[in-house]
Amino acid sequence: MIAEVVAIGDELLHGSLLDSNSSHIAGELERIGCVVGRFTVVGDEPDDLRAALADACRRADVVVATGGLGPTLDDRTRDVAAALGGQPLRFDERSWQQILAWFERHGRSVPASNRRQAELPAAASALPNAVGTAPGFRLTVHDAELFVLPGVPREMAVMLRDHVLPAVTALGGLTPTVQHCLRVLGPSEALLGERLGDYMHPGRNPAVGVTAAGGLLTVRIVARSASVAGARALCAETAAELRPLLGDWLLAEGDAELPELVLDRLRQSGTTIAFAESCTGGLCAARLTDVAGSSAALLGGVVAYSNAAKERLLGVPRRLLDQHGAVSEPVAQAMATGGRDRFGADLAVATTGIAGPGGGSAHKPVGTVCFALARDGGSKAWTVQIPALGRAFVRDRAVFEVWRALLTEPKGV
Amino acid sequence: MIAEVVAIGDELLHGSLLDSNSSHIAGELERIGCVVGRFTVVGDEPDDLRAALADACRRADVVVATGGLGPTLDDRTRDVAAALGGQPLRFDERSWQQILAWFERHGRSVPASNRRQAELPAAASALPNAVGTAPGFRLTVHDAELFVLPGVPREMAVMLRDHVLPAVTALGGLTPTVQHCLRVLGPSEALLGERLGDYMHPGRNPAVGVTAAGGLLTVRIVARSASVAGARALCAETAAELRPLLGDWLLAEGDAELPELVLDRLRQSGTTIAFAESCTGGLCAARLTDVAGSSAALLGGVVAYSNAAKERLLGVPRRLLDQHGAVSEPVAQAMATGGRDRFGADLAVATTGIAGPGGGSAHKPVGTVCFALARDGGSKAWTVQIPALGRAFVRDRAVFEVWRALLTEPKGV
Numbered sequence: 001m002i003a004e005v006v007a008i009g010d011e012l013l014h015g016s017l018l019d020s021n022s023s024h025i026a027g028e029l030e031r032i033g034c035v036v037g038r039f040t041v042v043g044d045e046p047d048d049l050r051a052a053l054a055d056a057c058r059r060a061d062v063v064v065a066t067g068g069l070g071p072t073l074d075d076r077t078r079d080v081a082a083a084l085g086g087q088p089l090r091f092d093e094r095s096w097q098q099i100l101a102w103f104e105r106h107g108r109s110v111p112a113s114n115r116r117q118a119e120l121p122a123a124a125s126a127l128p129n130a131v132g133t134a135p136g137f138r139l140t141v142h143d144a145e146l147f148v149l150p151g152v153p154r155e156m157a158v159m160l161r162d163h164v165l166p167a168v169t170a171l172g173g174l175t176p177t178v179q180h181c182l183r184v185l186g187p188s189e190a191l192l193g194e195r196l197g198d199y200m201h202p203g204r205n206p207a208v209g210v211t212a213a214g215g216l217l218t219v220r221i222v223a224r225s226a227s228v229a230g231a232r233a234l235c236a237e238t239a240a241e242l243r244p245l246l247g248d249w250l251l252a253e254g255d256a257e258l259p260e261l262v263l264d265r266l267r268q269s270g271t272t273i274a275f276a277e278s279c280t281g282g283l284c285a286a287r288l289t290d291v292a293g294s295s296a297a298l299l300g301g302v303v304a305y306s307n308a309a310k311e312r313l314l315g316v317p318r319r320l321l322d323q324h325g326a327v328s329e330p331v332a333q334a335m336a337t338g339g340r341d342r343f344g345a346d347l348a349v350a351t352t353g354i355a356g357p358g359g360g361s362a363h364k365p366v367g368t369v370c371f372a373l374a375r376d377g378g379s380k381a382w383t384v385q386i387p388a389l390g391r392a393f394v395r396d397r398a399v400f401e402v403w404r405a406l407l408t409e410p411k412g413v
Numbered sequence: 414m415i416a417e418v419v420a421i422g423d424e425l426l427h428g429s430l431l432d433s434n435s436s437h438i439a440g441e442l443e444r445i446g447c448v449v450g451r452f453t454v455v456g457d458e459p460d461d462l463r464a465a466l467a468d469a470c471r472r473a474d475v476v477v478a479t480g481g482l483g484p485t486l487d488d489r490t491r492d493v494a495a496a497l498g499g500q501p502l503r504f505d506e507r508s509w510q511q512i513l514a515w516f517e518r519h520g521r522s523v524p525a526s527n528r529r530q531a532e533l534p535a536a537a538s539a540l541p542n543a544v545g546t547a548p549g550f551r552l553t554v555h556d557a558e559l560f561v562l563p564g565v566p567r568e569m570a571v572m573l574r575d576h577v578l579p580a581v582t583a584l585g586g587l588t589p590t591v592q593h594c595l596r597v598l599g600p601s602e603a604l605l606g607e608r609l610g611d612y613m614h615p616g617r618n619p620a621v622g623v624t625a626a627g628g629l630l631t632v633r634i635v636a637r638s639a640s641v642a643g644a645r646a647l648c649a650e651t652a653a654e655l656r657p658l659l660g661d662w663l664l665a666e667g668d669a670e671l672p673e674l675v676l677d678r679l680r681q682s683g684t685t686i687a688f689a690e691s692c693t694g695g696l697c698a699a700r701l702t703d704v705a706g707s708s709a710a711l712l713g714g715v716v717a718y719s720n721a722a723k724e725r726l727l728g729v730p731r732r733l734l735d736q737h738g739a740v741s742e743p744v745a746q747a748m749a750t751g752g753r754d755r756f757g758a759d760l761a762v763a764t765t766g767i768a769g770p771g772g773g774s775a776h777k778p779v780g781t782v783c784f785a786l787a788r789d790g791g792s793k794a795w796t797v798q799i800p801a802l803g804r805a806f807v808r809d810r811a812v813f814e815v816w817r818a819l820l821t822e823p824k825g826v
Contacts, residue, residue: 011624011633013449014592015440016668020431022454027428036426037461041435041452044622046615048450055468072606073613074622111603131802152625154802179427190524190546193485200486202459209457209487211424212565220424255429275695275716281702282688282695285716289694292770292804300722302715303688303698309713309756313726343722357705389544389567391705 001173003034004060006052008067008077009151010043021066021149021156032165033174034062035224044068049080057084057144062168064160067151069134071114078137081148082121085139089119095126095135102133127163131155138167145171175224178231180239182219183261185404186249192217195245199238206238215400216251216258251407258403259287265407266297271346275301276314276339278326279353279369283399299343304335314338327352329370329381336374336381348374349402353386355394369398373405414586416442416449417473419465421480421490422564423456434479434562434569445578446587447475448637457481462493470497470557475581477573480564482547484526491550494561495534498552502532508539508548515546540576544568551580558584588637591644593652595632596674598817599662605630608658612651619651628813629664629671664820671816672700678820679710684759688714689727689752691739692766692782696812712756717748727751740765742783742794749787749794761787762815766799768807782811786818 005026007019019041026036037060042052049068056063068077082089096118103110120126120137127136127147132155139146147164149156168174184192189212193200196219199208206223219242223234243250252261266273275284275298285301288294302313307326310316315338316331324330332350340348353369360366366388372381386397418439420432435452442449450473455465462481469476481490495502509531516523530547533539540549540560545568552559560577562569581587597605602625606613609632612621619636632655636647656663665674679686688697688711698714701707715726720739723729728751729744737743745763753761766782773779779801785794799810 009624010620010622010635011631012436013439013452014443014633014635015436015438016594016631016633017624017626018431018433018436019452023425023428023431025428026426030427037456038465039426039432039452039454041454043450044615052451070606070623070625071603072609072623073615074620076615108601111601111607113607114603131800154806181429188521188524190484190527193483194524194526196485202457202486202489207423207487209423210483210485211422211430212483213430218424218429220427220429222423222427277695280699281707281711282690282698282714282716283702285695286693286699289696289716289718290805290808294694295718298694298716298718300716300718300726301695302726303695303702303711303713305702305708305711305713306756312757313713313715313755342726343719344725355702387544392703393567395703 001034001062001171001175002060003029003036003062003064004056005036005039006056006063006065007039007041008044008049008065010074012041013043021151021153024153024157025064025066025160028160028165029064029168030177032169033176034168035175035177044074044076046076046080049076050084053080053084053146054142057141057146060144062171063144063146064149064164065146066149066156069117069136069148069150071111071117077148078119078121081124081139081146084141085121085123087122090122092118092120092126092135095120098128098135099133127159129155130158130162136163176226176228176231177222177224178228178235179220179222180235181253181255182239182242182246182250183252184217184219184246184249185251185408187217189217192219192249196242199242206234208238215397215404258400258407260291262403262406263288263291263294263297271297272299273297274299274339274343274345274348276335276348276350277301277303278305278310278335278351279355280351280395280398281305283395284349284351284402287399299345302339310335314342325364327354327364327368327370329372329383332370332372333374333379333381336372336379340374346375349406351398351402353394353398355391356388357391360388367394369394369401371401371405373409414447414475414584414588415473416447416475416477417469418449418452419469419476419478420452420454421457421462421478423487425454426456434564434566437566437570438477438479438573441573441578442477442581443590445582446589447581448588448590457487457489459489459493462489463497466493466497466559467555470554470559473557475584476557476559477562477577478559479562479569482530482549482561482563484524484530490561491532491534494537494552494559497554498534498536500535503535505531505533505539505548508533511541511548512546540572542568543571543575549576589639589641589644590635590637591641591648592633592635593648594666594668595652595655595659595663596665597630597632597659597662598664600630602630605632605662609655612655619647621651628810671813671820673704675816675819676701676704676707676710684710685712686710687712687752687756687758687761689748689761689763690714690716691718691723691748691764692768693764693808693811694718696808697762697764697815700812712758715752723748727755738777740767740777740781740783742785742796745783745785746787746792746794749785749792753787759788762819764811764815766807766811768804769801770804773801780807782807782814784814784818786822
């Protein structure tokens with residue numbers, strides 16, 4: 001059972017909106033054992049769209065498409081799918097009633113053009129939209145099952161879960177797939193590849209792959225088998241073989257991202273934390289509070305962008321700022337100590353640096369970031385020179401360095 | 414001149430890493446007048462990869478592919494491209510010297526497996542990598558020019574700018590394209606579509622499209638012409654016609670995202686700002702400090718996650734917390750006033766709410782968020798019930814509400 005995903009919309013091709021739907025759909029399909037072979041992103045132009053959908057339906061057993069179901073004239077997926085199925089559009093009264101009910105629930109009047117959203121290819125069955133107006137639909141094209149969902153991510157996700165995944169499961173022929181990630185910190189990608197050796201050979205089951213992202217390497221084990229239990233066993237076997245090869249490089253296992261891992265360790269040790277951020281501007285706190293349950297460990301943070309804020313909110317002595325400058329280890333240390341004290345936290349981490357594009361000097365170029373970690377026994381500070389590859393890059397790497405420090409502290413956190 | 418983009422890597426199909434390269438490449442190609450017709454995302458499996466590259470090269474004049482150039486055995490793009498071009502791999506001595514120089518600059522020894530990165534299809538020309546080890550290459554396949562770049566975004570971006578864009582420009586046959594965005598707040602997508610009427614008809618030049626994202630509607634005008642000046646004139650003409658149709662709905666023009674627009678208004682009026690954030694956990698400050706130059710207006714922020722932090726860092730009276738609860742308009746108001754006072758800012762905005770998944774009650778369900786804005790003349794508070802569609806959704810919408818309030822305040826900010 002091979003699936004493909006098609007994302008539709010001119011805005012995706014113009015580089016102004018990132019397609020996150022395909023990735024979500026592929027992850028969910030793989031979880032139920034449906035292998036995804038390709039994603040296609042295409043615009044609203046009818047000929048291009050028709051060709052892309054037809055190609056996908058010829059190659060795959062299941063095609064999940066998103067986008068182009070809005071009420072405006074640049075939304076053409078309904079018409080193109082009908083043409084592809086060799087059928088006219090029909091007005092689906094039940095979908096129209098659901099659209100009317102949505103507007104009524106939201107206390108809004110119904111623009112006449114929303115009627116377009118209730119038009120479906122004649123032989124299609126409607127997929128109701130629980131959180132928006134556009135119904136999706138299901139249609140057979142070239143022996144493939146084509147599911148068309150709205151492009152709005154939250155509408156797509158609910159419709160996928162409630163209607164598409166059960167329907168694909170009912171089609172049968174799925175190959176249970178289990179994956180497991182090992183998060184690695186330390187070696188270069190090449191060195192890690194050498195250590196993994198033949199495990200990475202093409203065609204192996206489980207497949208073992210390496211990805212570099214955000215300063216971390218991920219070793220992904222993907223096992224397929226006739227049963228979930230079988231796939232799980234294969235996956236566990238390879239993981240057990242790889243662990244000794246990775247040794248100290250192995251930072252964590254599973255799908256959890258770094259903020260989740262940090263939060264886990266904090267919660268396990270009953271440690272509370274606060275942040276005192278300058279160049280990261282609230283990113284450390286924002287990423288940690290992205291994780292549900294973060295209030296158990298995070299007391300809060302101060303974003304002290306100006307020198308006055310560093311003095312007033314964190315108690316950084318003015319002479320340190322005058323003598324060493326805001327981007328310095330003594331100031332980072334005073335920020336961390338001040339933050340720890342003010343929040344009454346067990347642990348505080350401070351960042352101060354030059355994210356760019358301006359503000360750099362010969363002595364402290366863009367990318368210079370000072371960090372400090374304060375705890376009961378005292379504090380320590382250190383400096384990292386991050387490559388000046390743009391403001392977002394410097395800030396991202398600085399946040400990564402905070403997670404790295406919290407996860408690799410000899411005492412744990 | 415039609416281009417396609419191909420992103421390569423099993424990790425992209427597994428739903429664990431989002432492909433942001435294709436969007437960046439498409440935006441840059443469009444900027445120089447090269448129309449992008451399709452993106453394809455495919456895994457490392459050689460047959461699938463070969464089919465995807467061959468399909469793209471048959472359809473398009475220019476194909477830009479990224480990924481699969483790493484040093485490990487699961488990186489197979491070099492071999493597949495060579496096979497597609499009907500040629501063996503050759504060892505490119507100059508690329509190897511550049512790889513050696515990179516390791517020397519970084520004070521690291523060279524793993525033997527990095528030699529793989531200097532192997533290129535025999536007839537390919539190498540594209541040097543200024544910020545990493547993997548060279549890219551250029552190869553003619555089925556009359557298309559195929560450019561293969563590394564998947565690491567910063568390496569890809571530099572190689573695209575320095576080598577691919579100039580080469581595509583030199584090929585000629587480009588159609589200058591100019592786009593302009595109108596940001597709209599207020600109507601539903603359907604209502605906006607009705608107002609725009611025939612402007613949105615397929616095949617029109619300039620094309621006019623509407624996208625809904627992050628609570629905002631974007632009207633995108635895309636004009637193509639034989640000259641840049643001609644495309645610009647067409648675009649400006651349509652924009653001038655649309656402005657009166659949009660009236661008060663028109664929030665801003667151009668590519669700037671909301672935090673940039675907020676920062677612009679703050680800077681123009683010489684207003685300083687501070688944030689007092691609970692449920693948004695630093696996101697407001699983090700998004701505003703993403704914008705270069707934000708230190709001119711943002712003094713800082715407090716992330717007051719715990720009640721104790723609200724009291725100690727923002728001076729929220731305990732009786733307000735006891736009487737109304739942390740998620741209440743009086744507490745939001747006290748947070749904003751306290752934050753404004755402590756940072757000495759002209760303006761402060763506070764957020765306190767229930768992001769979920771836990772913490773909701775019948776009286777204050779998940780998604781309840783209270784906001785307050787404090788300024789010289791006093792403060793005001795209001796509550797928004799955000800649909801409980803996940804923690805990230807609630808937080809995102811809460812941040813959007815902050816930008817909306819700052820941009821639509823009758824007095825401006």
